Amino acid sequence: MKKSLFIFLLGVCVTNLAHAQKFFTKAGRIDFNATASSSPKNILAVNRTVTCVLDAANGNMQFAVLIKGFIFELALMQEHFNENYLESDKFPKAEFKGAVVNNAAVNYFKDGAYVVTVKGKLTMHGQTKDVEAPGKLVVQGGTINATASFALLLADYGVSIPGVVADKVNKTAKIEVACNLESLKS
Amino acid sequence: MQSKLFALFLFLFFSVGVQAQDDLLSLLGEEKPTKERIKSAFKSPRVINAHSMEFLNPGTMDFRILHRFGTLDQGYKNFFGLDQASMRMSFDFGLLHNLMVGVGRSTFKKEVDAFIKYAPILQSKGPRSSPVTLAFVSGITVDGLPWADPTRQNYFSSRLAFYNQAILGRKFSEGFTLQLMPMLVHKNLVQAPSDRNDIYALGVGGRLKLSKRMALTWDYTHILVGMPETGYYNPLSVGLDIETGGHVFQLHVTNAIGMNERAFITETTGQWGKGQVRFGFNLSRTFQLKKPKLD
Numbered sequence: 001m002k003k004s005l006f007i008f009l010l011g012v013c014v015t016n017l018a019h020a021q022k023f024f025t026k027a028g029r030i031d032f033n034a035t036a037s038s039s040p041k042n043i044l045a046v047n048r049t050v051t052c053v054l055d056a057a058n059g060n061m062q063f064a065v066l067i068k069g070f071i072f073e074l075a076l077m078q079e080h081f082n083e084n085y086l087e088s089d090k091f092p093k094a095e096f097k098g099a100v101v102n103n104a105a106v107n108y109f110k111d112g113a114y115v116v117t118v119k120g121k122l123t124m125h126g127q128t129k130d131v132e133a134p135g136k137l138v139v140q141g142g143t144i145n146a147t148a149s150f151a152l153l154l155a156d157y158g159v160s161i162p163g164v165v166a167d168k169v170n171k172t173a174k175i176e177v178a179c180n181l182e183s184l185k186s
Numbered sequence: 187m188q189s190k191l192f193a194l195f196l197f198l199f200f201s202v203g204v205q206a207q208d209d210l211l212s213l214l215g216e217e218k219p220t221k222e223r224i225k226s227a228f229k230s231p232r233v234i235n236a237h238s239m240e241f242l243n244p245g246t247m248d249f250r251i252l253h254r255f256g257t258l259d260q261g262y263k264n265f266f267g268l269d270q271a272s273m274r275m276s277f278d279f280g281l282l283h284n285l286m287v288g289v290g291r292s293t294f295k296k297e298v299d300a301f302i303k304y305a306p307i308l309q310s311k312g313p314r315s316s317p318v319t320l321a322f323v324s325g326i327t328v329d330g331l332p333w334a335d336p337t338r339q340n341y342f343s344s345r346l347a348f349y350n351q352a353i354l355g356r357k358f359s360e361g362f363t364l365q366l367m368p369m370l371v372h373k374n375l376v377q378a379p380s381d382r383n384d385i386y387a388l389g390v391g392g393r394l395k396l397s398k399r400m401a402l403t404w405d406y407t408h409i410l411v412g413m414p415e416t417g418y419y420n421p422l423s424v425g426l427d428i429e430t431g432g433h434v435f436q437l438h439v440t441n442a443i444g445m446n447e448r449a450f451i452t453e454t455t456g457q458w459g460k461g462q463v464r465f466g467f468n469l470s471r472t473f474q475l476k477k478p479k480l481d
Contacts, residue, residue, distance in 0.1 A: 022210070024213070024214060026214065044480060046480045046481075051211060051214065053210035053211055053213060053214065055210055060210060061210075062209070062211050068222070071478055073478065074474045075243030075245065075472075075474060076246065076432060079225065079226060079243070080429075080431075082225075083225075083226050084398045084399065089360065095211075162398075164430055164431070165431055168431070184214075
């Protein structure tokens with residue numbers, strides 16, 4: 001009896017470990033685009049130091065993005081982005097906590113491309129809002145290429161655009177996410 | 187023994203279960219704190235007249251147009267000085283995050299000036315950070331006026347003056363920055379035999395942010411040694427910085443007409459108490475010469 005219980009528990013642990021497979025990156029990429037049709041210069045930035053962890057067992061997904069990690073073509077624009085708009089000294093990080101809604105449809109251990117929807121809460125500039133984005137997970141040889149794109153209404157996050165440049169900055173920012181996730185050995 | 191094993195497995199079982207609910211990001215371990223530079227102590231590399239502790243970003247050029255009008259005490263006759271204008275334009279280049287150079291020309295004495303500014307220490311936070319910025323500026327000015335006395339033997343070196351200054355500054359908070367600038371100005375040729383070639387001075391500059399894009403600024407230079415006996419005063423400027431996208435407007439009143447170090451430190455003839463102050467503005471426009479690749 002005790003022996004069978006032992007084997008049962010062993011079995012539980014092993015399956016748990018297998019399902020607890022997690023994937024991560026610290027070098028994910030996010031593209032930020034707030035260019036409006038009347039912007040004199042493109043308002044483009046890229047962050048190549050995005051951290052992301054994905055739990056295959058339940059589809060939970062989290063991102064951490066350092067605001068100061070966004071690189072703009074124009075250094076002055078980057079300065080204003082940090083100092084006046086996102087106030088990165090006060091709010092250094094943006095975070096997303098959510099999950100792949102249709103996680104059951106994804107087989108993380110078989111190569112293939114899966115269309116997914118990710119839903120969760122995005123915290124940026126001290127404000128938290130619900131975000132839902134269509135994305136794609138491409139499983140290949142044990143790594144996952146995760147991409148998604150969505151739009152953010154800057155006003156939702158308390159990012160105010162002053163009157164003088166109101167027509168030069170888009171009120172919504174287009175966000176593109178691209179992460180190559182490797183398996184996380186814990 | 188077996189009950190211990192049982193407990194261990196129970197523990198493993200639950201710990202795995204708990205971990206799945208936990209903060210996923212914490213699985214990657216704590217991020218190491220990194221040293222981070224404190225930026226935007228001033229909106230511009232100049233307080234008003236004086237160099238600030240701020241540097242241009244590498245790869246950018248700052249095109250500056252500076253105007254100083256006539257003194258306010260002239261009244262309506264000269265439209266409170268606005269009928270007269272003296273200007274300087276300059277091109278400053280950010281080479282490294284702590285190194286910049288610049289060249290300018292003023293209508294006052296048709297003077298050309300150039301400088302190099304370097305900071306061995308930049309204010310930062312995090313491990314091994316510094317609470318202050320220490321910068322050094324070294325500059326030269328070349329007087330371009332015709333010789334006052336063409337009949338005597340004139341040397342080109344007589345047109346030259348030099349200045350060296352240190353800037354010790356700290357951005358105390360998001361809204362408040364203060365800096366001290368001990369400096370030495372050397373003039374190769376002075377007007378009167380009693381005038382000194384070397385002038386030692388101590389400057390104070392600061393900024394108080396009024397809103398995200400507006401700030402109150404001031405700079406004052408106190409001449410310690412070498413002030414001519416009469417007719418010259420310590421320069422004090424008080425202004426407002428307004429930032430609009432790619433431009434910074436610095437509107438101010440000052441008793442100095444000169445816009446390079448030699449001129450405003452050693453040749454300020456206006457007296458604040460007598461209303462001999464001028465309205466002036468600096469217009470700064472930054473251009474990105476070298477862009478980082480985003481792809």
